[in-house]
Amino acid sequence: MNSSYIYHGFEISILYEDSHIAILNKPSGLITHKKNIHDSEVSLQDSLSQKFEIIDDEVGKEGIVHRLDKDTSGLIIITKNKTIKQIFQDLFKNRLITKHYLAISYGVLNQSYIEVSKNITRQKHQRTKFKTAQFEGKEALTKITNLKTYHGSISLLDCEIITGRTHQIRVHLTSLGLPIIGDKSYILDKEQKFRLNNLKKDVVDTLNSFPRQALHSYHVEFEHPISKKSIKITCDLPDDMKDLQAKLK
Secondary structure: OOEEEEEOOEEEEEEEEOOOEEEEEEOOOOEOOOOOOOOOOOEHHHHHHHHOOOEOOOOOOOOEOOOOOOOOEEEEEEEOEHHHHHHHHHHHHOOOOEEEEEEEEEOOOOOOEEEEEOEEEEOOOOOOOEEEEOOOOEOOEEEEEEEEEEOOOEEEEEEEEOOOOOOHHHHHHHHOOOOEOOOOOOOOHHHHHHHOOOOOHHHHHHHHHOOOOOEEEEEEEEEOOOOOOEEEEEOOOOHHHHHHHHHHO
16 A cells, blocks of 8 residues: 655655665655755655665665656655665666656657667756767667647657666657757757647646646566566656646647
């Protein structure tokens, strides 16, 4: 049975737990872990000691084996000790954990499915942002399926990340001309405005005012390294993305 706890106003749901790991639903607006020991921002990692016993000496990242961007919601795996953390780091490295996200984006794919294989590297003048590159950076692969189209100009996309690069989905979708609604860092101004031309004013206002990137980690799947059971966890869209979807319909 699922449970949840409140930490500094954020509701964090526990969707799976055993003696080795837990799988949580991280709300948007909450960072995964602090940047450094001087960072005072509230983080998911801070909350873990409230609910779990974690034996891990990686200061500031105790229990954290991967991360989600602050404004991306959804599933995140935490580990309860150093041994299981190393095992899961290897699972991620060897691409043995399946991870799917839902994104609501401006624009429409010209096909129902596409694989995007483009390297990702930091932008030279804005070091907190990333871009695709032909030769530099790290290889990145995203599999994108068009699930639904609204008004011929907005898409609901399933994005499976095979690699786990920072901002990977956001960068890859923008490189296709499909920037995520609400994303303040990756914007294609002219294309986004063009996509709004045939929409009613109330819909346009909703899209323009959506406060964060409409991106949600909704499905993880892997073989549990200890029990050898198949673990498949899915979580619904959060309320803000459900409301956005309803207004687009």
